[in-house]
Amino acid sequence: MANQDFPLIFEHSKAGRTSYSLPEIDVPEIDLNNELASAYIRETEPDLPEVSELEIVRHYTGLSRRNYGVDSGFYPLGSCTMKYNPKMNEDVARLEGFSQIHPYQDTKTVQGALEVMYDLQTSLAEITGMAEVSLQPAAGAQGEWTGLMMIRALHEANGDRNRTKVIIPDSAHGTNPASASVAGFEAITVKSNERGLVDLEDLKRVVGNDTAALMLTNPNTLGLFEEQIVEMAQIVHDAGGKLYYDGANLNAIMGYARPGDMGFDVVHLNLHKTFTGPHGGGGPGSGPVGVSSELAKFLPKPVLAKREDEFVFDFDRPDSIGRVKPYYGNFGINLRAYTYIRTMGAEGLKKVSAYAVLNANYMMRCLQEEYDLPYPQHCKHEFVLSGKRQKKIGVRTLDIAKRLLDFGYHPPTIYFPLNVDEALMIEPTETESKETLDGFIETMIQISREAKESPELVQEAPHTTIVKRMDETRAARKPILRYIKE
Amino acid sequence: MEFRYLPMTDEDKKAMLEKIGIRSTEQLFSDIPEQVRLKKDLNLKFPTSEPQLMSELTALSKKNVNVKTHTSFLGAGVYDHYIPSIVDHIISRSEFYTAYTPYQPEISQGELQAIFEFQTMICELTGMDVANSSMYDGATALAEATNLSAAQTKRNKILVSKAVHPESRAVIKSYSSGQRVEVVEIDHKDGVTDLDALKKEIDEHTASVVLQYPNFFGQIEPLKEVEELLKEHEKTMLIVSSNPLALGYLTPPGEFGADIVVGDTQVFGIPSQYGGPHCGYFATTKKLMRKVPGRLVGQTVDEDGIRGFVLTLQAREQHIRRDKATSNICSNQALNALASSVAMSSLGKQGIKKMAWLNMQKAYYMKKRLNDHQIPVTFNGALFNEIVVDVKHSVSKVNDQLLGLGFIGGYDLEKFDSQFKGKMLIAITEIRTKAEIDAFVKEVGDIRG
Numbered sequence: 047m048a049n050q051d052f053p054l055i056f057e058h059s060k061a062g063r064t065s066y067s068l069p070e071i072d073v074p075e076i077d078l079n080n081e082l083a084s085a086y087i088r089e090t091e092p093d094l095p096e097v098s099e100l101e102i103v104r105h106y107t108g109l110s111r112r113n114y115g116v117d118s119g120f121y122p123l124g125s126c127t128m129k130y131n132p133k134m135n136e137d138v139a140r141l142e143g144f145s146q147i148h149p150y151q152d153t154k155t156v157q158g159a160l161e162v163m164y165d166l167q168t169s170l171a172e173i174t175g176m177a178e179v180s181l182q183p184a185a186g187a188q189g190e191w192t193g194l195m196m197i198r199a200l201h202e203a204n205g206d207r208n209r210t211k212v213i214i215p216d217s218a219h220g221t222n223p224a225s226a227s228v229a230g231f232e233a234i235t236v237k238s239n240e241r242g243l244v245d246l247e248d249l250k251r252v253v254g255n256d257t258a259a260l261m262l263t264n265p266n267t268l269g270l271f272e273e274q275i276v277e278m279a280q281i282v283h284d285a286g287g288k289l290y291y292d293g294a295n296l297n298a299i300m301g302y303a304r305p306g307d308m309g310f311d312v313v314h315l316n317l318h319k320t321f322t323g324p325h326g327g328g329g330p331g332s333g334p335v336g337v338s339s340e341l342a343k344f345l346p347k348p349v350l351a352k353r354e355d356e357f358v359f360d361f362d363r364p365d366s367i368g369r370v371k372p373y374y375g376n377f378g379i380n381l382r383a384y385t386y387i388r389t390m391g392a393e394g395l396k397k398v399s400a401y402a403v404l405n406a407n408y409m410m411r412c413l414q415e416e417y418d419l420p421y422p423q424h425c426k427h428e429f430v431l432s433g434k435r436q437k438k439i440g441v442r443t444l445d446i447a448k449r450l451l452d453f454g455y456h457p458p459t460i461y462f463p464l465n466v467d468e469a470l471m472i473e474p475t476e477t478e479s480k481e482t483l484d485g486f487i488e489t490m491i492q493i494s495r496e497a498k499e500s501p502e503l504v505q506e507a508p509h510t511t512i513v514k515r516m517d518e519t520r521a522a523r524k525p526i527l528r529y530i531k532e
Numbered sequence: 533m534e535f536r537y538l539p540m541t542d543e544d545k546k547a548m549l550e551k552i553g554i555r556s557t558e559q560l561f562s563d564i565p566e567q568v569r570l571k572k573d574l575n576l577k578f579p580t581s582e583p584q585l586m587s588e589l590t591a592l593s594k595k596n597v598n599v600k601t602h603t604s605f606l607g608a609g610v611y612d613h614y615i616p617s618i619v620d621h622i623i624s625r626s627e628f629y630t631a632y633t634p635y636q637p638e639i640s641q642g643e644l645q646a647i648f649e650f651q652t653m654i655c656e657l658t659g660m661d662v663a664n665s666s667m668y669d670g671a672t673a674l675a676e677a678t679n680l681s682a683a684q685t686k687r688n689k690i691l692v693s694k695a696v697h698p699e700s701r702a703v704i705k706s707y708s709s710g711q712r713v714e715v716v717e718i719d720h721k722d723g724v725t726d727l728d729a730l731k732k733e734i735d736e737h738t739a740s741v742v743l744q745y746p747n748f749f750g751q752i753e754p755l756k757e758v759e760e761l762l763k764e765h766e767k768t769m770l771i772v773s774s775n776p777l778a779l780g781y782l783t784p785p786g787e788f789g790a791d792i793v794v795g796d797t798q799v800f801g802i803p804s805q806y807g808g809p810h811c812g813y814f815a816t817t818k819k820l821m822r823k824v825p826g827r828l829v830g831q832t833v834d835e836d837g838i839r840g841f842v843l844t845l846q847a848r849e850q851h852i853r854r855d856k857a858t859s860n861i862c863s864n865q866a867l868n869a870l871a872s873s874v875a876m877s878s879l880g881k882q883g884i885k886k887m888a889w890l891n892m893q894k895a896y897y898m899k900k901r902l903n904d905h906q907i908p909v910t911f912n913g914a915l916f917n918e919i920v921v922d923v924k925h926s927v928s929k930v931n932d933q934l935l936g937l938g939f940i941g942g943y944d945l946e947k948f949d950s951q952f953k954g955k956m957l958i959a960i961t962e963i964r965t966k967a968e969i970d971a972f973v974k975e976v977g978d979i980r981g
């Protein structure tokens with residue numbers, strides 16, 4: 047497609063054109079003006095588009111062609127686990143008996159759905175080594191906040207109201223400190239050491255009787271396993287704090303280690319990452335939380351339970367932190383995750399982690415000569431390169447990312463984690479073949495050469511996309527956040 | 533066992549291990565301390581083949597009664613509406629559903645533009661200046677709005693009408709307790725918020741007043757009077773939760789001076805799917821633009837001056853601002869926002885009004901039929917598409933009988949307030965036929981005796 051403006055759906059609009067197919071009124075029509083005061087009857091119609099069905103289909107098909115998903119090509123976006131989204135999962139989620147059930151139906155009429163949910167929460171408890179799991183949180187960030195609210199409730203139940211601080215490594219995802227804030231805590235940073243791991247001395251320094259919890263991603267956002275997890279758990283627990291596990295990177299350790307066994311008290315998972323829920327262009331996700339038995343009574347309510355042969359919701363949870371979301375979580379996403387777990391089983395999930403880690407290490411070793419590798423030990427499911435060397439010759443990580451677009455790849459996560467200069471965070475996932483990895487490696491090496499030999503080629507990239515680099519400053523300075531008819 | 537999602541062959545593995553300089557994959561896990569290494573197999577069900585699993589899950593799905601096998605009058609926040617066929621076809625385009633957040637605008641113009649269009653449609657419907665790219669659902673959008681009001685006004689009391697959906701109120705309480713904001717509930721009277729009670733509670737600590745329009749009972753809140761009332765309390769924000777379909781016919785909250793309007797776009801193209809995923813929307817004024825939670829898409833140009841779209845005003849967000857962010861939201865409901873955009877485009881300017889109008893016509897017809905059968909309707913104010921009906925007996929027992937007759941009955945209001953014993957909240961949408969309404973009223977009449 048040539049470089050050109052792509053019309054908005056509103057710009058296709060023509061008065062009188064329609065695309066709806068509503069039933070004709072089959073009840074005696076009444077004059078609503080007699081029922082409703084005129085102040086409440088809308089005077090100006092919302093200016094939605096007036097288009098035909100084919101125009102809508104062409105419009106959105108056109109938009110889809112201006113987009114890039116895992117099905118389009120390699121998408122090594124670090125920390126996001128952009129693995130293949132199985133088609134079967136989509137079919138399961140669309141079965142009428144799952145997609146067309148109402149959350150307020152009597153539980154007796156939805157036992158099939160509840161069985162799936164129960165089996166899923168049981169499976170997730172086993173995978174993470176936690177005592178109980180709730181499927182209620184809508185996404186990872188909401189799971190984080192839910193977990194922290196439970197930790198807060200536990201401390202308060204113990205009469206321990208001074209635990210106001212949550213310790214978070216400097217390499218952590220931004221949602222961690224944001225969730226801590228929303229849960230009413232103060233976020234405290236713990237430094238990483240020269241090996242990219244939490245600095246135990248610094249942890250000892252910041253921990254204290256005001257520590258509510260330590261939030262940790264393990265492996266961390268550098269893709270490195272926190273080897274001293276047992277000591278860290280000891281330090282935090284000795285101080286009376288709790289350990290929170292951010293499950294964003296669970297894809298690295300399934301079947302090898304479990305957060306529960308490492309001493310974590312609360313876990314959240316991102317079912318749209320490790321368990322193949324599609325990312326949907328930004329969501330919906332699903333962010334179940336798992337807890338140790340000590341915290342189970344604080345789980346959001348209702349809790350799904352099995353009583354004899356019947357699945358029921360238990361609302362009688364006096365210590366619960368309450369509801370975090372209406373109804374029972376993102377059931378449609380949970381169904382996809384369940385289908386995936388049943389497809390893979392224990393054997394398959396362990397292979398998933400083994401191959402995710404093998405793929406990442408292979409790529410890392412193939413790229414370490416052309417790019418700086420700040421932490422040289424084996425990585426887990428992802429690794430972080432630094433574009434420092436290229437920056438010295440005037441080519442920034444952003445340029446490298448944009449140049450990758452010319453080769454048909456989605457770039458890695460860039461400029462994150464914050465503790466690596468010019469970071470490129472690469473997560474290949476286990477669903478990619480060696481040929482795909484080799485193709486990407488070759489391209490990365492070529493770009494590194496281009497940076498030396500013809501830097502402007504990289505600096506001015508992308509050259510082949512439908513639009514060039516966007517003026518983001520202009521977007522922020524004079525925000526245009528909606529279409530206004532001229 | 534073969535795994536179709538794992539392309540690794542023995543030959544690949546050998547070559548890769550060689551490059552890494554190790555002998556087995558297990559060595560890559562040697563950094564996991566021995567004492568926490570899992571020494572058994574996970575206790576999960578065995579891997580299942582596609583045909584077997586499909587038939588097992590299909591059988592499980594058939595154990596569920598659903599709103600297509602039965603005639604449903606159940607609503608209370610989740611509704612059975614017409615979903616144009618094109619919606620699922622479009623959201624099944626894998627360029628949309630297998631993508632993530634559009635961080636790279638050059639290859640994400642499709643998603644970015646779709647969100648920009650969604651934002652525009654939400655602004656049009658609500659009468660507000662700015663809308664974000666989506667929230668998890670209507671209830672969490674509302675809780676984010678109350679948190680925003682407390683932060684913005686630096687006040688710590690929120691007044692929430694008891695005619696707001698009970699689960700939304702529960703979520704507000706959870707979110708507020710994180711921020712140590714006090715939630716005071718305002719009673720309802722005759723099915724709408726008791727304005728005298730509201731008047732008594734508003735003071736200089738009130739950050740916001742939260743109403744639902746149409747409210748949980750399906751009644752239309754007197755927003756005009758609320759607007760008048762709030763003129764004396766300039767700093768207090770008005771937050772309105774609205775079923776966006778109703779706004780096809782009703783005056784939008786923006787015209788009554790609302791500061792934030794939220795709700796759920798499930799009514800547009802999203803099946804009930806046992807309560808989620810649905811799609812929250814969040815709309816506000818220009819003044820609060822830089823306080824909005826979640827992602828915003830803005831229009832700009834590329835280096836050649838071609839119009840395009842980017843994620844913008846990101847300094848509000850967690851990945852930049854970390855603990856100072858306006859919210860912790862990261863993943864949202866983008867794909868469902870797309871579904872709603874397609875449905876809204878499909879309805880268009882004419883259809884949205886017609887659909888809202890049809891809901892009201894059918895609901896009023898239901899009300900008339902109930903009156904004809906001397907079945908008491910609890911509230912007599914203006915309504916949209918829901919009615920509170922006195923079924924005399926325990927609602928759950930009535931529903932059991934209705935189920936046997938092929939109906940999914942309404943919501944048991946006693947569940948949230950004991951004063952509503954025997955009261956059922958029913959929803960009547962455009963796809964319920966006259967015959968279905970007549971039959972339902974007859975059966976309810978017979979059951980009441």
